[in-house]
Amino acid sequence: MTRDQRLILTIAILASFVAFLDSSVINVALPAIRDELGGGLSTQQWVVDAYLITLGSLILLAGSLSDVFGRIVILRIGLIAFGVTSVLIALAPTAELMIVLRGFQGVAGALLVPSSLALIMSTFRGPAQARAIGQWTAWTSAAFIVGPVLGGIFVDVLSWRLVFAINVVPIAATLWMLVVLGQKDERNRETRIDYLGAVLGIVGLGGPVFALIEQGNYGWGSPAILVPLIVGLISLVAFVLWQRRAPQPMLPLALFRERNFSMGNIATIFIYGALALGGFIVVVYLQEVAGYAATFAALAFLPSSIGIILLSSYFGRLSGKYGPRIFMTVGPLLGGIGYVTFLSMQESVNYFTQVLPGVVLFSVGLSMTVAPLTSAILGAISARQAGIGSAVNNAVSRIAGLITVALVGVIVVGPLTVDNFHRVIIVTAALFFAGAVVSFVGIRNPVHAEAESTDVATPRA
The missing domain is CATH 1.20.1250.20 (MFS general substrate transporter like domains)
Known part of the structure; x- marks a missing residue:
């Protein structure tokens, strides 16, 4: 360099x-x-x-x-x-x-x-x-x-x-x-800046999120909830309609005509929504209910970060050889199963028996998912579109986390208790499983990967 x-x-x-x-x-x-x-x-x-x-x-x-x-x-x-x-x-x-x-x-x-x-x-x-x-x-x-x-x-x-x-x-x-x-x-x-699209996007996201978070304080029938909810939903519809006719749209809808790009982003909604929801509730629960110090609560998911660094490139190479579909299916399944094991947590939590096994499963599943998901989405579009394609997927993952964290107030009734925590864990696992189903049904392996997979599965004479 x-x-x-x-x-x-x-x-x-x-x-x-x-x-x-x-x-x-x-x-x-x-x-x-x-x-x-x-x-x-x-x-x-x-x-x-x-x-x-x-x-x-x-x-x-x-x-x-x-x-x-x-x-x-x-x-x-x-x-x-x-x-x-x-x-x-x-x-x-x-x-x-x-x-x-x-x-x-x-x-x-x-x-x-x-x-x-x-x-x-x-x-x-x-x-x-x-x-x-x-x-x-x-x-x-x-x-x-x-x-x-x-x-x-x-x-x-x-x-x-x-x-x-x-x-x-x-x-x-x-x-x-x-x-x-x-x-x-x-x-x-x-280049033209899509200011109208930006405003519609902020209002479209902010209104429903406000309603989801504050409905517990005001009630669904309150104008303070209904007005932002309705205005937000209308803004989201207007955003999509504007993106279809804007000279230089923030979100080029034509990208979604590519199957792996559109299905990969749908899978991203479920998988990254689960990541944000699960990460939020487990760390808060370990501190507020189980009585963990902040440092120990923070270390709970350390194996997942290490796993991504050590294993993601390995699974990325396998995805390039065999195609992303199997990894995008099995990975979220393992992540969901890992979260299901957290249902054993009560007010007193033993990290090594009730947390670590699930974190290890989740870590392997996440490592198996991230690189294949990225390759499936960006591999579906041309190299010239890689920048905007990556930006779209980044935005989708952040918005998915935004919505699922906002949903915590709908899932949790009253203060955070063991039962409320278990409800959030079940929703988190269900989101991972939904991501696996979308990937299995919707993702198609590139032709070269399909051929490679066939060659491996068929004994040579």
């Missing part, structure tokens, strides 16, 4: 690391936030979902903004905004202000990941590009190990507020590297 290529790769890794770190650390801090700032389960849901609403709505728009204003400009704005909102969240005196700031942090987060990937795509070519993306994936995956552990230690030893201050150091280092790089931006003035 040249000096500039090394700098750009490091910048892209650090910028994405910040966004992934924040999303991996938040569940550990939720009980401590509730204890200090007040509020119940709905407050914890909002702390997660306020970020996901703006992030999921605007991540597609960020690509257009990068084209118009320049990738480095948008990346710099995203980094500064993410750093400022992180500090303000750490200082927030009330839960309401914190939730608002989390929404602004989601806007900043939406600018980071697409811009950093775009820098890699525009700087590297051919095999070097594949290696750079591999390094980017490996290092950003480390955020899912480092985040919860650091967060748990900060909550137990120092303060939950410092969990958000973790972002400041890598952000400052990345901004300094951008100055050292001194590279001029490339801009595409012909």
